[in-house]
Amino acid sequence: xSMNFSEFKKLLGADPWNRDPETxxxxxxxxxxxxxxxxxEAFEEKLQAALNVQPPSGLLNDIKGITQQxxxxxxWMPLALAASVLIAIGAVGMAWKQSNQWDSVEEYxxxxxxxxxxxxxxxxxxxxxxxxVIQIMxxxxxxxxxxxxxxxxxxxxxPTPEGRGAHMVVSTDQGPMTxxxxxxxxxxxxxxxxxxxxxxxxxxxxxxxxxxxGTQTQTIESxxxxxxxxxxxxxxxx
Amino acid sequence: xxNDTERTRRFNELAEAYSTDLYxxxxxxxxxxxxxxxxxxxxxxxxxxxxxxxxxxxxAKSWLITILRREYARTFERKVPKFTxxxxxxxxxxxxxEPDERTERVLLRQxxxxxxxxxxxxxxxxxxxxxSCSEISEQLGISKSAVMTxxxxxxxxxxxxIQKDGVTGNVHELF
Numbered sequence: 449x450s451m452n453f454s455e456f457k458k459l460l461g462a463d464p465w466n467r468d469p470e471t472x473x474x475x476x477x478x479x480x481x482x483x484x485x486x487x488x489e490a491f492e493e494k495l496q497a498a499l500n501v502q503p504p505s506g507l508l509n510d511i512k513g514i515t516q517q518x519x520x521x522x523x524w525m526p527l528a529l530a531a532s533v534l535i536a537i538g539a540v541g542m543a544w545k546q547s548n549q550w551d552s553v554e555e556y557x558x559x560x561x562x563x564x565x566x567x568x569x570x571x572x573x574x575x576x577x578x579x580x581v582i583q584i585m586x587x588x589x590x591x592x593x594x595x596x597x598x599x600x601x602x603x604x605x606x607p608t609p610e611g612r613g614a615h616m617v618v619s620t621d622q623g624p625m626t627x628x629x630x631x632x633x634x635x636x637x638x639x640x641x642x643x644x645x646x647x648x649x650x651x652x653x654x655x656x657x658x659x660x661x662g663t664q665t666q667t668i669e670s671x672x673x674x675x676x677x678x679x680x681x682x683x684x685x686x
Numbered sequence: 687x688x689n690d691t692e693r694t695r696r697f698n699e700l701a702e703a704y705s706t707d708l709y710x711x712x713x714x715x716x717x718x719x720x721x722x723x724x725x726x727x728x729x730x731x732x733x734x735x736x737x738x739x740x741x742x743x744x745x746a747k748s749w750l751i752t753i754l755r756r757e758y759a760r761t762f763e764r765k766v767p768k769f770t771x772x773x774x775x776x777x778x779x780x781x782x783x784e785p786d787e788r789t790e791r792v793l794l795r796q797x798x799x800x801x802x803x804x805x806x807x808x809x810x811x812x813x814x815x816x817x818s819c820s821e822i823s824e825q826l827g828i829s830k831s832a833v834m835t836x837x838x839x840x841x842x843x844x845x846x847x848i849q850k851d852g853v854t855g856n857v858h859e860l861f
Binding site: 458459461462463491492494495496497498499500501503504507508510511512514515562563564565566567568570571604 | 693694697698701702705706709710713714718719720721723724726727728730731734760761790791794795798809810812813814819833834835837838841842844845
């Protein structure tokens with residue numbers, strides 16, 4: 449039995465590019481069927497164009513950078529850890545080295561945080577795997593003490609003005625705060641900047657620096673001492 | 687070629703093949719560009735960790751979509767993301783569009799953002815990923831006839847939205 453007009457419209461409404469023999473037969477059976485099919489295809493092209501969102505530049509490179517992180521299924525042994533440190537240090541300044549697209553650290557922090565900071569804070573509720581923290585920090589020629597690591601809810605590599613760094617979310621009694629660790633970037637210690645209802649405190653470390661970012665109602669300075677005690681830099685004198 | 691090199695090569699192929707479509711999908715389900723980027727990165731991070739469990743390369747697309755949907759569900763349970771103004775998102779535009787066509791596209795985007803997830807999800811899987819109705823059925827765990835009904839209704843709602851807002855001139859509020 450051939451398809452009636454109503455069935456044909458519903459079918460194309462669900463599957464506009466349907467090319468089943470029965471559908472094609474129905475399409476060719478009468479001008480009104482053909483007209484509906486042409487309209488459906490035209491709408492589909494508009495829909496396709498409307499959904500065509502362009503990914504942010506650098507997304508693919510960021511994703512490929514994931515391969516420098518450990519695979520959870522693997523049994524990481526101390527020797528493997530040491531090897532990965534050497535590999536990762538070698539990789540710094542290569543894959544992750546970006547052209548310096550910010551005029552200042554302040555501009556970088558505002559730009560970087562506004563890009564994905566709020567989203568990461570929203571998602572950061574799980575405890576971070578200790579091995580992952582060790583791996584990431586080691587590859588940045590640093591380590592993190594338990595006082596800070598034990599309260600981490602998120603950590604990942606991120607771009608900084610001078611190569612790769614780490615983006616972290618820390619649970620505090622005032623709510624989540626963000627730390628951006630910039631192992632190669634120098635800052636003026638104690639500088640506070642504000643942007644988009646957020647504030648950032650810059651902390652100079654033995655090598656590189658970090659920024660503590662929180663809302664303007666949080667006392668971000670309360671995390672400074674813990675940060676200074678916990679993050680040790682320049683472990684292999686790179 | 688070492689196992690690690692081979693593993694990295696497989697992963698990079700997946701990233702090159704699917705990262706753009708996954709970002710588009712993420713963008714339209716969460717309406718937040720920063721969260722979309724994050725969701726895609728998290729999806730690939732999880733995929734990297736679990737890559738050895740992917741035995742069938744042909745199943746990679748559905749596998750990645752499943753990871754992303756789970757991650758989004760977890761995110762959404764915690765906090766409703768702040769919606770992005772769609773005009774702030776970089777869109778691949780055709781400069782030769784007539785003003786009416788541009789208006790219609792804006793209305794269409796607004797309509798997509800307003801669609802209920804039960805209509806939007808199958809539509810995105812079909813248009814962004816090119817899934818068949820059977821594949822959508824499998825991905826979403828609902829019957830094929832339900833998928834077809836939702837796809838039909840999704841398109842009807844979008845067409846109605848365009849006609850309604852186009853006629854009443856609501857498009858001006860969108861710019």
